Amino acid sequence: MSRRRRSRPPRGRSLRDKLTLLFFAVTAAAVGVLYFLVVPELESNLREQKLEGLARIAEATQEPFDELTLDPDITAPQLDERVTAIANAIDARITLWGIQQSLGERPRGDDGRFYVISDSREERAYPENLPLLRDSVRTGDLVAGETLFRGERLAQVAQPLVFEGEPSRVVVYSRSLTDVAETVDFVRTRLLAASGVALLLALVGGALVAQSLARRVRRLETAAEDVAAGEYVEPLPVDSSDELGQLTAAFNAMQEQLRRVEVARREFVATASHELRTPIFSLGGFVELLADEDLDPEERREFLAEISEQVERLKKLAVDLLDLSRLDSGSLALTIETVDLAELARTVAGEFGPALAEHGGGLLTRLPEDGVLARCDRERTAQIVRILLDNAIRHTPPGTTLSISAGADSAGAALTVADEGPGLPADRPVFDPFITGGASKGAGLGLAIARELAGRMDGSLRARDQVAGAVLTLQLPAAGAGGGNSAVSG
Numbered sequence: 001m002s003r004r005r006r007s008r009p010p011r012g013r014s015l016r017d018k019l020t021l022l023f024f025a026v027t028a029a030a031v032g033v034l035y036f037l038v039v040p041e042l043e044s045n046l047r048e049q050k051l052e053g054l055a056r057i058a059e060a061t062q063e064p065f066d067e068l069t070l071d072p073d074i075t076a077p078q079l080d081e082r083v084t085a086i087a088n089a090i091d092a093r094i095t096l097w098g099i100q101q102s103l104g105e106r107p108r109g110d111d112g113r114f115y116v117i118s119d120s121r122e123e124r125a126y127p128e129n130l131p132l133l134r135d136s137v138r139t140g141d142l143v144a145g146e147t148l149f150r151g152e153r154l155a156q157v158a159q160p161l162v163f164e165g166e167p168s169r170v171v172v173y174s175r176s177l178t179d180v181a182e183t184v185d186f187v188r189t190r191l192l193a194a195s196g197v198a199l200l201l202a203l204v205g206g207a208l209v210a211q212s213l214a215r216r217v218r219r220l221e222t223a224a225e226d227v228a229a230g231e232y233v234e235p236l237p238v239d240s241s242d243e244l245g246q247l248t249a250a251f252n253a254m255q256e257q258l259r260r261v262e263v264a265r266r267e268f269v270a271t272a273s274h275e276l277r278t279p280i281f282s283l284g285g286f287v288e289l290l291a292d293e294d295l296d297p298e299e300r301r302e303f304l305a306e307i308s309e310q311v312e313r314l315k316k317l318a319v320d321l322l323d324l325s326r327l328d329s330g331s332l333a334l335t336i337e338t339v340d341l342a343e344l345a346r347t348v349a350g351e352f353g354p355a356l357a358e359h360g361g362g363l364l365t366r367l368p369e370d371g372v373l374a375r376c377d378r379e380r381t382a383q384i385v386r387i388l389l390d391n392a393i394r395h396t397p398p399g400t401t402l403s404i405s406a407g408a409d410s411a412g413a414a415l416t417v418a419d420e421g422p423g424l425p426a427d428r429p430v431f432d433p434f435i436t437g438g439a440s441k442g443a444g445l446g447l448a449i450a451r452e453l454a455g456r457m458d459g460s461l462r463a464r465d466q467v468a469g470a471v472l473t474l475q476l477p478a479a480g481a482g483g484g485n486s487a488v489s490g
Helices: 015-060 062-070 076-090 130-139 178-228 243-290 297-329 341-351 353-359 378-394 446-456
Strands: 093-100 113-119 143-149 152-163 166-176 333-340 363-366 373-376 402-409 412-418 460-465 470-476 486-489
Touching: 015 062, 015 143, 015 152, 015 166, 015 178, 062 076, 062 152, 062 166, 076 093, 076 113, 130 143, 130 152, 130 166, 152 178, 178 243, 243 297, 333 341, 333 378, 341 363, 341 378, 341 402, 341 412, 353 378, 373 378, 373 412, 373 470, 378 402, 378 412, 378 446, 378 470, 446 460, 446 470
Parallel strands: 363 402
Antiparallel strands: 093 113, 093 166, 143 152, 152 166, 333 373, 333 486, 402 412, 412 470, 460 470
């Protein structure tokens, strides 16, 4: 059987491409978050650590500078020497600024004009940061900040020196932030390199994983197309326990079930055709015989009786096939209600009076007078009882006795039909459609329908052999207090 294979989706729309892009996008997003959040945060923390270190140094060296400020006899070279010594000890540049006070009255907060008194380096250019100087003089406290000097960013801390209640000088501690920039650049470079490798691995790994998943999905798709085309495919290998592995196992189970259903369907059609063909051919033969004008009245009556029997057989077969079809399609409606099995069994047994008389046997009834209540569909339960009694009459020798009994136990309500015939065939599944025992003229659908009906009413139909004959037991749910009617679909 030929069929057109589905074309592959355009590039970028396949499962493999989408999963690969998803892996790449997730990795890129993680790298982007890491780069744009961690690196700036790292740089900010390093700068804060620099400023905090300078602030601690400023607090520790404030006393020596206060002494220098109070010493009126210190010379400029001596001051430079002391400032340089302190700067070398703390590994920072120190600039001592003086404040030029204006003449006359001035409002508080006017910082005057700043000039360099001493610097730890012999340079004529100084890292001047006027806003920092003004803030330290205005607040009278230590102030931290940054400045750009000769293309180099510096961390600075300004510490005012107070004389007679007024800031007279400001000590500025400066340290280069070049090492911070170098550290950040190093981390940024390594992060970019690692990001590139991670993106490459994500792209390759995502492609490999996506290709593996896409191959397994495509294998399932191909197998599904084969099954849809009516072909049988070998069970797919279940090579993992993930969702796709479970889906593959479910597909294998589905295919096996479909194969069984197909085999059953073919057998059903073949057997049903055979069962229908036999009575139809018989009817055709009898019609031809009846056309013979030389038949005497006795032979004509015999042929008409045979025709009537074959017609009844066809009618029963048609009804059974219809019931079986409704059960298979789930369209059989059931009305669940409280039913007295003992009363129902007496009613159905009464219908078999003529058949039992012809059979020549008797029917023993063991049905309690107070009844046996069950939850079931009355008409379908009566149909099951008819099937069981008819099956017992047809499969037992004339003159043998049948029995029907009902009772209740912890498992529910039960109705049992027993006979003294040859028993059930051990080599045949008697509940399967078209399975008959011995030389029976039936189509073998009765017990199959009975068991299916019992199952639809949450019950069961069991069969067992005894010393002489067979026993078939219908088990149904016992009726609870206050049970009403309910309609369900079979």
